[in-house]
Amino acid sequence: MKVILAQHAGFCFGVKRAIKMTAETAKNSQKEIYTYGPIIHNPQVVEKFEQEGVYQVSDIKKIEKGSSIIIRTHGIPPEKEKEFSKKCLNVTDATCPFVKKAQKLAKKLMLDGYQVVILGETEHPEVQGILGYTDNKAIVVGNIKEAEKIKKCAKLGVVVQTTQSMQNFLETVSVLLDKTPEIRVYNTICDATKKRQDSALKLADKVDIMLIVGGKNSANTKHLAELCREKRVPAYHIESALEIKKSWLKGKTLAGVTAGASTPDWIIKNVIKAITAPEGLSKSGLIGHNKKS
Ligand code: SF4
Known part of the structure; x- marks a missing residue:
C-alpha cells in the first residue's frame, strides 16, 4: 500500500503557539496548572499534558483561588475572562489570534448596529466565545436551512467560525443576501483551515481511500472528513492508528x-x-488494542 500525506496536514500556527505557551507555563510553575476546557481538541495531547501537571477544568469554582489558568485556543466569552482575572493569579491567554480577530469583528459589528450572524456550530466553544462578544445577541446558524429562517432586517453583519468550510460559508452568505438591504461580511475562516481543506480535497481525487486523523471533538477534523466523503472516496475519521480496520x-x-x-x-x-x-494489524482487523471497540 502506498500512502500520500496531504500537503497541509497537522498542527497549525495557533495550536503550536498554545502548546508552547502551556509547556512554558507548566515549566515555570511549582504547582498544578489548569486549562479551561481542553487546551486543544486532541485527547492524546491533553492526556500528555495531564502527566505534566496540566489539568483541564470546566468549572473554575472547582479550583483554588490564586491558581494559574490557561485560556484555550478556541477562546472564551468576555464575562468568563473577568471571572478568571478575579479568581486566578496568572491567566495565560492562548486564544488563537485568528479567533481573537473573529471575536473583535463580531463586537464591532454589534456596536455598529448590525444584527450579527455567526456561521458555525452553536455548541462549539469558539462560537460560544464569539457570541459572548456580542453580548449574546448574535444569531448562530450552521447552514443554509438555518439561515433561511432568519427574519428580514435592516443591517446584517456576518462572521464565521474559523474552521468552517468555504463552501458552506459561500452558500450561507448567498441566502443572507436576501434578508437585508445592507450586509457586511467578514470571512474569518483561517488560512490554516482553508489550506488543509484544499489539499485534502485535491488528494481525495487521487486515492482509493482517505484517512482523516484527529480528535473526534475537533471541528476542523470533522469538516475535513465531511469534505472527503463528498468526493465519494471511502473516508474514515480516526483518532489514532488503533482504529484502522x-x-x-x-x-x-x-x-x-x-x-x-x-x-x-x-x-x-x-x-x-x-x-x-x-x-x-491484529487478527481482529485492528492494530493493537482498540479501547473504543
Ligand atoms: S483558528 Fe486556525 S490557526 Fe488558529 S487554532 Fe484554529 S485552525 Fe489553528
Missing part, C-alpha cells in the same frame, strides 16, 4: 492521509506506518 484497506493500493490542525506529528506518523505495514 484491515477490511478498509482490502483491495486498495493508494491511501491518502490528512490530519486536523490539532493532530500531532507522532500520531500521523503512526497512522502512515500502520497502513504501509498492514501485517502489523
Whole structure:
C-alpha cells in the first residue's frame, strides 16, 4: 500500500503557539496548572499534558483561588475572562489570534448596529466565545436551512467560525443576501483551515481511500472528513492508528492521509506506518488494542 500525506496536514500556527505557551507555563510553575476546557481538541495531547501537571477544568469554582489558568485556543466569552482575572493569579491567554480577530469583528459589528450572524456550530466553544462578544445577541446558524429562517432586517453583519468550510460559508452568505438591504461580511475562516481543506480535497481525487486523523471533538477534523466523503472516496475519521480496520484497506493500493490542525506529528506518523505495514494489524482487523471497540 502506498500512502500520500496531504500537503497541509497537522498542527497549525495557533495550536503550536498554545502548546508552547502551556509547556512554558507548566515549566515555570511549582504547582498544578489548569486549562479551561481542553487546551486543544486532541485527547492524546491533553492526556500528555495531564502527566505534566496540566489539568483541564470546566468549572473554575472547582479550583483554588490564586491558581494559574490557561485560556484555550478556541477562546472564551468576555464575562468568563473577568471571572478568571478575579479568581486566578496568572491567566495565560492562548486564544488563537485568528479567533481573537473573529471575536473583535463580531463586537464591532454589534456596536455598529448590525444584527450579527455567526456561521458555525452553536455548541462549539469558539462560537460560544464569539457570541459572548456580542453580548449574546448574535444569531448562530450552521447552514443554509438555518439561515433561511432568519427574519428580514435592516443591517446584517456576518462572521464565521474559523474552521468552517468555504463552501458552506459561500452558500450561507448567498441566502443572507436576501434578508437585508445592507450586509457586511467578514470571512474569518483561517488560512490554516482553508489550506488543509484544499489539499485534502485535491488528494481525495487521487486515492482509493482517505484517512482523516484527529480528535473526534475537533471541528476542523470533522469538516475535513465531511469534505472527503463528498468526493465519494471511502473516508474514515480516526483518532489514532488503533482504529484502522484491515477490511478498509482490502483491495486498495493508494491511501491518502490528512490530519486536523490539532493532530500531532507522532500520531500521523503512526497512522502512515500502520497502513504501509498492514501485517502489523491484529487478527481482529485492528492494530493493537482498540479501547473504543
Ligand atoms: S485552525 Fe486556525 S483558528 Fe484554529 S487554532 Fe489553528 S490557526 Fe488558529
